[in-house]
Amino acid sequence: MNKDRVILHCDINHCYAQIEEMLSPACRDVPMVVGGNEEARHGIILAKNLKAKPFGIKTGEPIRDALRKCPGLFVIPPKYDKYQYYTEKVKDIYREYTDRVESFGLDEAWLDITGSQSLFGSGEQIAKEIQDRVFEELGLTISIGVSFNKIFAKLGSDMIKPKGLVIIDEENYKIKAWKLPVEDLLMVGKATQDKMNKLGIFTIGDLAKTSVKLLEKKFGKIGVLLWSYANGSEDSPVDPTVHKRTPKSIGNSWTTPKDITNFREAKIVYERLSNSVACRLRESGYKGNVIHISIRDTKLDSCTRQIKIDHYTDTAKEILQIAMNLLDENWNRQFPLRSIGVGVTGLKPFTTHTQYDLFGEVEERENETKVEVVVEAIRSKFGFFKIDKCSALLDTRLSNVDPKANHTIFPVGVLKGSIK
CATH class of the missing domain: 1.10.150.20 (5' to 3' exonuclease, C-terminal subdomain)
Structure with a gap:
């Protein structure tokens, strides 16, 4: 092992499915998958347990295909709040061994334990201790790769599941990795x-x-x-600090439960998405000056468009208005829409100095933001659907979603370094 660096890559095996088994132990005895709502057209397999593996079920395939392979398959809707909570508990254990922990999505992380060996033992000893603690304290199995760089550490963690521990060092990487x-x-x-x-x-x-x-x-x-x-x-x-960097974009998209055939329906969805984006902007402490939309029709043809505005915003009302203008200019109405998205880029911390104008537009935007913050507070305390606009009642199939709660968190790890 390179004495200069010892890197671990830790991967929670079948993360979503394992957490569901921990919450409901009976799930361990049946073929089970975590997936979306088939009726709402979110029917994709997100994770599977070991009992489902022999049926050839694959992550990412439609639920209906998985049910053909295994008619008795038990399908559980995802609980992202639970997954975030328990994966953070796992990472709290990692941080007891080093402060250098880089998340790679919810279920994976790199640990630099180079400076920890004098306290806790060799890389292999630390990896084994972490595995044992995560299982004993949380009931979850993790696979760990131990190596001298991040790439080979990740390869190692992928090689044996569940609860694998693979060492790839400078002496054996040509034997273990190259094949x-x-x-x-x-x-x-x-x-x-x-x-x-x-x-x-x-x-x-x-x-x-x-x-x-x-x-x-x-x-x-x-x-x-x-x-x-x-x-x-x-x-x-x-x-x-990877996850703490300024994000390039904050956005939401949704595959709707029915095809969007007119602007009234599109506005209901965009209103939901714009509120989610604005709320996440404020929670992250950013405003942006580029609004972009994405649409996909029933022929699966996609289109993305954006526009730069002359100020920074975190207001749902303004994001919605611009999104609808972009939709009006770019949707030819020939085919219905089945997926809609909106996002904000060009982000800066919201503490950036605001240039006030002579016509009160800034004050109007700030007042609108205050209203939205109050609505968010009510929803946070009493539930998302406890306060809403009347327009949401026009089509409850399209408005019956909280995109902020349901948005997927994707890996944010970034590999940066010299090429030798």
Whole structure:
């Protein structure tokens, strides 16, 4: 093991499904998946337990396909608040061993324990102790990879599930890592895999031995980066501040329970989404000056459009108005919509100085924000649907959603470092 760095990658096995089993132990004895609401067209498998694995059920496939494979499959709607709560409890255990913990989504994290070995033992000893504590204290199993960089640590945690512990060091990485399929490497998606396969690159070892000049010619900078990953040259730091950085965008999208055929229906959805975005902006402490929308019709054709405004906003009313204007300009009405999104970019901390105008527009926006904050407070205390606009009653199928509570949290880890 490289004495300069010891990195762990910890992965909570089948995270959502495991937490559901912890909350309801009877679920351990039946094939079970966590998935969305089929009737609301959110019927995708998010996680599966070990009992469901023999049926060939895959994460990301439609629930209806999974039910064909296993008619007795038990489907549980996701409880994101519970998943956040328990995964944070797991990370609290990680932080008892090091303050260098970088989250990679809810269920994964890198730990730099280089400076912790004098207190807690070797990387392998620390990994084993963390595994045991997470299981004893929370009833969850985790797989851990131990290595000298983040890439190989993640490869290690992926190799054995559940509760695997794999060490990939400078002496054995060519034996353990190079035999793995190239698609196991972080940042190698299906398109990149297909291109590499056409070049005769099927394993990580094949990639490591390929001319870096050829990779740069075929893939650009990403080819050079992936070559460095395969050769163990990745040296990005474990960065606890990744999730605290200014986000590039705050937005929400929704696949609606029925097709959107007119602007009245679209406005109901955009009103919900705009309120969610504005609330999340304020909670994060940001305003933005670029509003963007995304739409997808029943033919699965997509369109994204944006507009930059001359001030920064975190007001739902303004976001909604701009979103509807963009929709009016870009939806040809030929086909109904089945997915709608809105977001804000160009973000800055809300403490940025505000330039007041002569016509009271800033004051009007600030008054509107105050009203929205009061509504949020009422919803927070009494429930989202306890206070609403009359327009929400026009179509309760479209308004019966709290997008802020349901929005998915995606991985935010970023790999940065020199390429040797």
